[in-house]
Amino acid sequence: MAALFRGSRSICFRWNKHVFGSTRSMASKTPVGFIGLGNMGSPMAKNLIKNGYPVIATDVFPECCKELQDLGAQVVDSPAYVAEKADRIITMLPSSPNVIEVYTGSNGILKKVKKGTLLVDSSTIDPAVAKEMAVAAEKMGAVFMDAPVSGGVGAASMAKLTFMVGGLEEEFKAAQELFTCMGANVIYCGQVGTGQAAKLCNNMLLSIGMIGTAETMNLGIRLGLDPKLLAKILNMSSGRCWSSDTYNPVPGVMEDVPSANNYQGGFGTTLMAKDLGLAQNTATNTRTPIPLGSLAHQIYRVMCSRGYANKDFSSVFQFLREEEAQ
Secondary structure, X not given: OHHHHOOOOOOOOEEEOOOOOOXXXXXXXXXXXXXXXXXXXXXXXXXXXXXXXXXXXXXXXXXXXXHHHHOOOEEEOOHXXXXXXXXXXXXXXXXXXXXXXXXXXXXXXXXXXXXXXEEEEOOOOOHHHHHHHHHHHHHOOOEEEEOOEEOHHHHHHOOOEEEEEEOOHHHHHHHHHHHHHXXXXXXXXXXXXXXXXXXXXXXXXXXXXXHHHHHHXXXXXXXXXXXXXXXXXXXXXXXXXXXHHOOOOOOXXXXXXXXXXXXXXXXXXXXXXXXXXXXXXXXXXXOOOOHHXXXXXXXXXXXXXXXXXXXXXXXXXXXXXXXXXX
């Protein structure tokens, strides 16, 4: 059970009170439940507190809640107990099984959820699972939306995430109050599951771009180029991308990114491999050719088996450097 609730570090539970549609009026600054206080969830929850929202949190790893508790969050024992106390809940969990457990498990949200509750899942999961959770929530009189994010830990800390949201449009409008506390861009994608679809497409491109940037930087270094100079040239040329100008994978090129900290923090290689596996599954189901996406999936799977599982996904640069030495 503990493993199911664990995020990139650990998971906590939080919750807000929200009102939907014409039948309810918005009550400002009412409690928000937040489930999942790992590398991404923790700064997201902190931004809700900074914006004046009381937060109700819980985690199977109590230590992950302490920092938020010190900031004024109320810590409780289970997702179900969170559901008793709030009618807006955000979850940020590592995978589809975690989401299923937190929502439908024996101590899950849906055991105690109140009618009219807004459930927002910002995890990256299979779109089919998001649709299943929406159906389960609807049976309990609650509303489920999928709202995965992009931007990484840095954007989460600075409230500059991009939210890709799937669900009923009228509920999207009501939920924007919360999204804008945590992100700079909030995009409505369509029905439940479309937010996840957009996120999987984004992460597949991100992984391909990161591998390409790592290969390019490595080649340039082997040709005698200074990595900072090469990065500067790339970033003022047609090869510029997020992996080169914002999240460069080469140690010493940029500050405040995982490559400057032995690839600690950030977005784990295991999670990238998981997301690429989801993209592969959806591509198979829709008969969509993704040759580069499939190759990226295999590279990150191999990295997980070679000791990179808990390192940031930009450690593919280090992986390539080690591969060439063999």
